[in-house]
Amino acid sequence: MWWKNATVYQIYPPSFKDSNGDGIGDIPGIHSQLDYIQSLGVDAIWLCPIYDSPQHDMGYDVSNYEGVYPPYGTIEDVEKLIEACHTRGLRIILDLVVNHTSIEHAWFQESRLSISSAKRDWYIWRPPRYDQDGKRHLPNNWRSCFGGSVWAWDEATGEYYLHLFTPQQPDLNWENEETRNAIYASAMEFWLRKGIDGFRVDVANAYSKDLSFPDAPVTDPQQEWQYASHLFCNGPRSHEYLREMGRILKKYNAMTVGELPLTPDIEQVLSYVSAKEGQLDMVFQFDMVHLGTGPDLKYQTVPRNWTLPELKERVRATQRLMDGTTDGWSTAFLENHDQARCVSRWGCESTPELWAQSAKMLAILVASLSGTLFIYQGQEIGMVNAPASWGMDEYKDVESKDYYEFVRSTSHDDPVALAAAKTALQHLARDHARMPMQWDGTPHAGFTTPNATPWMRAHDNYSVLNVKRQTLDGQSVLSFWKRVIAIRKEYPDVFAQGVFCHTNADDKLFIIEKEGDGRKLVVVLNFTPSEQEMDLGAKLGDQSKLLLSNAGESVHLLQPYEGRVYLV
CATH class of the missing domain: 2.60.40.1180 (Golgi alpha-mannosidase II)
Structure with a gap:
């Protein structure tokens, strides 16, 4: 099991390296930086979604599992990348996004043709509820992960479809065996046959829902839609579906790391990653990275709303899974594409000296924890959040924009509420991890050509904080990370295990x-x-x-x- 002592480097394709000057990162750009990635000492790379997509949620709305988003490249480009990784001794894993598809996926297009469509049951459709006055109501009061209802009305067929995320991401119906088999063939085996080494499994515990769709308890009387994650995570058939997936993965000797949100109970986590259960090889637990977020809405908080004893307790909670008495496995991470930069959250940016010191200290923290180590692009050079001076027009993520609009509408443009929302986003938004990788001091941080317009603005500090500058400095954050990874690999018995x-x-x-x-x-x-x-x-x-x-x-x-x- 190569992955137990491994370090995995996560890549966000649109922001990593643009090879053709269109302002969007691509597969050839990743290929061009494999020597750099290898120099870090990592064992594998994980690519966020590269599939064809209308990009309502940055590729997590897939319109074709067997195609590549054209600005990223082609199938042939991915095949060349797989070969190049393997030649260097690097493994490569892809994102598996199969709780939902895009509304533009051919499956959903057929599903919404009519109530009698052959693929109608491939998604989750429900008729409206009507009150005694004949007024139409949604099937329940669940709030989606991005705000608003989880139900979207389809005028043509007179029913609602379920979307746990954006309305452009309809949930697949995993209860349908034909649907599951199509998912396994199109989203998994198509790529496994090309030689990939595994998957990061998106929202792995959300495939099975309570199909009675009861109303969620009213925890916020001020809101129309209520917190309901406990009703759509860890459903009754979750383990059955993941075992089914596991049998396919075993044929290809492929590994999996599952995203496991809203699952704080360690025994429940173990039920997913126990080796004898044949489901997931490891999981991402979110105890640490959710520290300081709002108890209901993520951004209803203030910066640095945490204490060190709380951080310790959350570290202890995740480490319990690997206490030597179980056959489970987990991960160690502080950043990913859904989290703000760790130095901005737990370190210090007040001076260059304290920035570097705290970035290195956080490298020691995460690398010292048990489990498979995951680091995110730019973390190895200590990249930080966007400046507080940036306006909301620089925030591109659907979650950020939806939250700010939610505050605007519910507060009736109250400047105090909007300022609080902006402050919370500047501290916690997903956008911060999605800014272009800072390669050098040339325009746009060397992410794209000088005359291009990058899809997202590079950080203002790129001239002093970049790979090229740190590569030449033996005391840089980058040089320190290389030492950390090497030492962790040298002593697996006390680090990873x-x-x-x-x-x-x-x-x-x-x-x-x-x-x-x-x-x-x-x-x-x-x-x-x-x-x-x-x-x-x-x-x-x-x-x-x-x-x-x-x-x-x-x-x-x-x-x-x-x-x-x-x-x-």
């Missing part, structure tokens, strides 16, 4: 102790911008080795945002 056994109760220092194969890893992290005293004597004993440090060497004093890793 170590057992998390203890942390401290301090609100300034985060001390992690892990055990594996008769050795112990002691990780100490200063989460403050000031020096902190420490006493590790009892933890380190007489025989310890300093594996990593991003700052000083004082035995009893930690520099601001310093992190150290000792092997005992």
Whole structure:
């Protein structure tokens, strides 16, 4: 199982590298940077959706699983990329988006032709409810993940279709065996036969719903549509469907990492990743990255609305899955295409020194955790959120725009409410991870040609924060990440496979102790911008080795945002 000790590099295709000057990243652009990716020491790359799509949700609305979005390239380009990765010893995994399709997918186009269409049951259609006055109402009060109702009206056939995300993303009906077999053939085996090494499985626990579609409890009387994720995640047939998928994947020796939102109970998580169950190889748990978000609506919060003890508890919760007593496996990550930049959330941007220190400290934190390590493009150079000075017109993501419009309409353009929404988005929006990769100091950060118009604006700091500059600096965040990945690979027994056994109760220092194969890893992290005293004597004993440090060497004093890793 190569993936247990692996480091996976996630790529967001439209923002990684543009090879032809149209302002959109593409497959040949990824191909052109494989030497750079290999130099990091990673074992695999994961590509966010590359399939043909009208791009209502940046490719997570697929119109053809067996085609490539034309601005990204062609099937042949992907085949060349697969071959080039394998030649370099890199694995390649794709995003599997099969809870829903695009409204432009041929399956949905046929499904909506009529109530008697052969593919009508391939999606989830429901008739309206009517009150005693004959007024039409939606099937239930569920709120979609992007706000508004989960139901969209289809005038031609007089019914509603279900969409957990945007109205342009109708949910497939996994209850229909014919539908499932078509998904496996078109979305999975088509690419497995071309040699890919696995999938990241989008919203893996949402395929099975409660088909009675009960109303959700009213938790916010001010809103028409109510939080309902507990009614459409972890449904009654979820495990059955994933076992079915698992049998297909096993034929190709392909790995899977499932997105598992809204599943905080560790026993429930284990039911998905227990090796004997044959479902998912590992999962993304969101305890850590959801820290500081709003309890109901993600953006109903303020920046840095978290404490270090809360972070520790969430780390401990995810690490419990790999406590040495289970056959489950998980992941370690701080960033992906759906999260803001970790330095902006948990580090410090006030000075160049503290920015670099905190970026390195966070690298130590995530790399020290058990499970398969995932890093996101730009994380290895410490990329940060968009500046607060940017206006809302720079935010391109449907989630950001929908939330801002929701606040505008519900507050009746109240400037205080809109300012709070903008502040929350500047801290947490998905847009921050989707800005162009910063390659060098040329226009548009070297992401595209100087005369092109990039689909999204490059960060203002690209002239000082970029790959080229950091490659030439042995003390850069990039150079540090390379050391971190190499050391993690050298000691798999205490890094990827170590057992998390203890942390401290301090609100300034985060001390992690892990055990594996008769050795112990002691990780100490200063989460403050000031020096902190420490006493590790009892933890380190007489025989310890300093594996990593991003700052000083004082035995009893930690520099601001310093992190150290000792092997005992």
